[in-house]
Amino acid sequence: MSFDIPNKDASELAAVDGVDVYSTPIENCIHCLCPNYAFEPFQDPDVRKALAYAIPYEAIFQTAAYGRGAPMWGGSAEITDIAWPRKSPYMTDMAKAREHMAASGFASGFEVPLSISLDLADWMEPTALLLQEAFAALGINTQIEKIPGANWRTAALVEKRLPLHLENFGGWLNTPDYYFFWAYKDGHLFNSSNYRNEEIEELVDTTLHMPMDDPAYAPKIKRMFEIAFEDLPRIPLWQPALNVAMNGADGYEFWFHRQLDVRPLTAVG
DSSP states (O other): OEESOOHHHHHHHTTSTTOEEEEEEOTTBOEEEEEOTTSGGGGSHHHHHHHHHHOOHHHHHHHHSTTOSEEOOSOOSSOOSOOSSOOOSOOOOHHHHHHHHHHSTTTTOEEEEEEEEGGGHHHHHHHHHHHHHHHHTTTEEEEEEEEOHHHHIIIIIISOOOSEEEEOOBOSSOOHHHHHHHHTSTTOTTOTTOOOOHHHHHHHHHHTTSOTTSTTHHHHHHHHHHHHHHHOSSEEEEEOEEEEEESSEEOOOOOTTOOOOOTTOEEOO
16 A cells, blocks of 8 residues: 555556555645735735636646646535535636736736745646746746745744745645634634635634534525635635555545544455
């Protein structure tokens, strides 16, 4: 058994006779592009929406994820349920991206570093290269800043000083209110975008300890989704997969903590 293997290896091993590959989307985990509200251009909602429409989602998913995981783009604009993680209503549409850019206060473009962690370069670097090319068409010129893994947490999550960066928070508790608690509340660790919305603050505090079968829960969660997709402090790309390859073993089970449970495993043959 080979556990937590890269997407590229999973894709190649899946074609080998006798090897079983399991690629399970990781619960409550989303790879995102994060525009930092502390950077003036990203305080403009039209700039943020221009980014969301310019992203080459399918190319990124195939190049960086090798098609493994779950797409997080192209969802319905109407929110009728509280399924989570959920697709954003954005998709690649350069005409809309240019419209939003032209309507913004930065129509002539700007320069901004696009930061990635070297520890996560297997998916962040190909993603960043495709983003760099797409954003250049809007006049947004990026230089890819490669930050050593040892410094990434401090720069992105503690100091929250990266104007534009990729991020991969995932929570063990598979509920949207838990994800929003860590990634959307002002000052919380994984809110690397320096985002604050008073309604989100109130909704998260209210739903976090509310039973999910409470009649008031679903409407509040839907409202959180609406605000998040309008404000775009985190632009969802895809839900990553945990990849496991097996040859001569059986009984693998995925667990939310992303660790291997050997108890159900058996030898085959």
